[in-house]
Structure formats: structure tokens, C-alpha cells
Amino acid sequence: MLSIGTLMMVMPLGADFVQYLNMKPEHIGYISGGATFASALIGFFLAPYLDRYDRKSALILFLLIRSVVIIICGFSTTQNELLFWFVLAGCFAGPISGLTMASVIDITEVKERGKAIAFVASGFSLAAIIIVPVSLELSAHFSWQVTFFLFGSIGVGFSLLSYFYFPSMVGHKVMGDKVVGDKQQPSSVGMTAMITSPVFISALSIVGISMFGHFLLVPNLSTFFQFNLHFPREQISVLYLLGGVASILSMRLCGQMLDKGWITQTVLVTSILVAVVTFIGFLWQGNWPLYVVFTLFMASSSARSASVSAITSRVPLPHQRAAFMSYQGTLSNVAAGLASAVSSLYLLSDPAGRLIGIETLAMVTIGCALIVPFMVNILMNLLARRQQTALQL
Secondary structure, eight states: OOOHHHHHTTTTHHHHHHHOOOOOOOGGGHHHEEEEEEEEHHHHHHHHTTSSHHHHHHHHHHHHHHHHHHEEEOOOSSSOOOOOOOHHHHHHHHHHHHEEEHHHHHHHOOGGHHHHHHHHHHHHHHHIIHHHHHHHHHHHHHHHHHHHHHHHHHHHHHHHHHHHOOOOOOOGGGGSSSEEEEEEEHHHHHHHHHHSSSOOOHHHHHHHHHHHHHHTTTHEEEEEEEESSSOOGGHHHHHHHHHHHHHHHHHHHHHHHHHHOOOOHHHHHHHHHHHEEEEEEIIOOOOOHHHHHHHHHHHHHHHHHHHHHHHHSSSSGGGGGHHHHHHHHHHHHHHHHHHHHHHHHOEEEEOOOOOHHHHHHHHHHHHHHHHHHHHHHHHHHHHHHHHHHHHHH
């Protein structure tokens, strides 16, 4: 929750950066985009090595470094300084995400994994409920820098608590070498086989398309609400609070549905909801209250993301989980960063700060949402085929 929250909080704080750092409204996406690109780059290079170490030690190291850099972000006096330090902090987000998800998968049965993944994915919603509103209130009553000082310090505290209470996880290390018949293959061979397999490519394609469509809009939501829809700045925190609560409820429901075997149906329903709500909120822009539209958007998007994560968790073998999750996080961050950069390059702002062109981005988001269910169906067929092949050996 903390790692996601520190990324999320810069998006609704965009209007404050415009006011105090003289940042252009359409450039807000560069901050989140740069951080996600950095996370993707580091995650990609570290992925083959994450399964070689105790998950506890690696997780504490990355969390501590990231938290210290987040604190340093609060001392920024220009937009370029903030961009540099926040991108540096983003370098450690990918490995943290990969190690966390791998740890969860290690300790849960397949039949219970839907609820477990949904629970961990609720960190996104908890960030919306807790970190985003708190950061907005701190910025409004004190300064935007205080948010970085507070949550960076909390991250340092969590690192220390993890040292004492987080269990060591080394069971995956004994599976680093794969035995096939009488021959022993080094883990690098197994890694190459994984990243070139159809199930791996299919799973990551689903994740990439989902994240790209989502992040075309997300970094610009607060700015769009305030400047285009004239939504009060002081009510933005309430908006994210409601969206976060709805997201948690929807993800818990989806987790239960996934554990019952309703996989393709769950993804289909949540994807259609994302498309419909995006159409209502950004293209039609009728008389629906923004509270309703945003809450539905957050709930459907979070439920769809949790469903996709639960499905893709079936792809890696035990000794490849941290690497797979890191690669998945890498692609997620590349897609999110690319989408943020595309939105910043495409969008324009008028003298009043209103964003121009967001309707086109919304249409692309709808298209991405509708593609996902078809790709999930393909992935499920590939997984079933792989399982049948394994049983025949």
C-alpha cells in the first residue's frame, strides 16, 4: 500500500505542483511516467537475480532505500529536482512489487490465490482511501513537501518492523536448478524457456494492454476534475476515499468469484464496466454525479486489475515467481509510463488550465478494456494445454 501510495499521491497533487512549482498541467504525467519507466528498467535487469536471495532481506533493502529517497523528494525546490528524485525512488518500486507478490504466491494454495491476490491488490485501494486523501489534506493545510516527509518516514519505519517480524523466505532457492530426467539444467535455461513461452508472452501482453489503457487517464484525473469539470479542490480527497472503498469491496467480490472458477466471466464483466464508465465519464459527460462516475471507474478498474493478476499468477513455476512478478511489474511500469508520457505529449491546456484532447484518450482506454477478455480466454486455453502436456510426461 505504501509503495503504491507514494506513486499515486503525486497524481492528485498535480494541481499543487502547477501552483507552487510552475509546472504545466499537461506535464503532470511526466512525474508518474518517469517513475514507472525507472521501475520497469531496474525491475527488468534485477528480475533474473531476485529468486537467488532471501525475499525478506531483498525486500527490506529496497524498501529502505526507496523510503529515504522519498524523503529527499520533499526538499525539491523546482519541478526538475522533484522529477529527478521521484524517478530515482521509482527505481526500487519494481523489485518491491515483484518480491511482495512472489511472497504471497509462495504461501497460498492455488484454490485460494484469487482472494489472496485480491487482498494484496487492495493496497491500491487502501492507498486511495488513506494515502491520497491524507496527502491532499497535508498539502492543503501545510505544504506538499510534508507528504513526502511523512510517508517516506513511515516507509523507513516499516523497513525496521519487517526486519523483526517478516519471516525469512528461502524455500524457493532450493528449486533454482530444474531437474529434467537425469540431466540438470541451470536456472538460466529455465528462465529463457519461461520468457519465450506462449503463456508468458500472453500473460504479459494482457497486463501491458490493461495498464496502458488505465494510465492514459489516471495521471490526469485530478487535473481534469478541477480544471475541466470545476470540481472543488477541497473535495478531491473525499472522491478518492469513496473510490478506494468501492475498489476494496469490488476486489473482494472478484476474488471470491475467481476462486469459484468464474475466471473468464469475471474479467469480461469488469472489462465491460470499465468501458461503459469511461464512456459515461469522459465522452458522454451527462448529468451523472462525478462521485458516482469516479467511484464506479475506480471499482471496475481495480477489480479488473486484481482479476488479471490472479490469472497471471498461475503462469510461473515456484522457483521463477519473483522473476516472473518482476518482469510483470516491469511491463506494467513500461505500459503505465508510456501511457503517461503519451497523454502528456498529446494533451494540451488552454489559458484556464483545461485539458484538451482527453476524449480521444478515453476512446483508446475503452478499446484496451474490450480487448482484455479475448486475450484472457487465449491465456486460459494455453494454460490448460500446458497442464495437459505436463501430465503426459
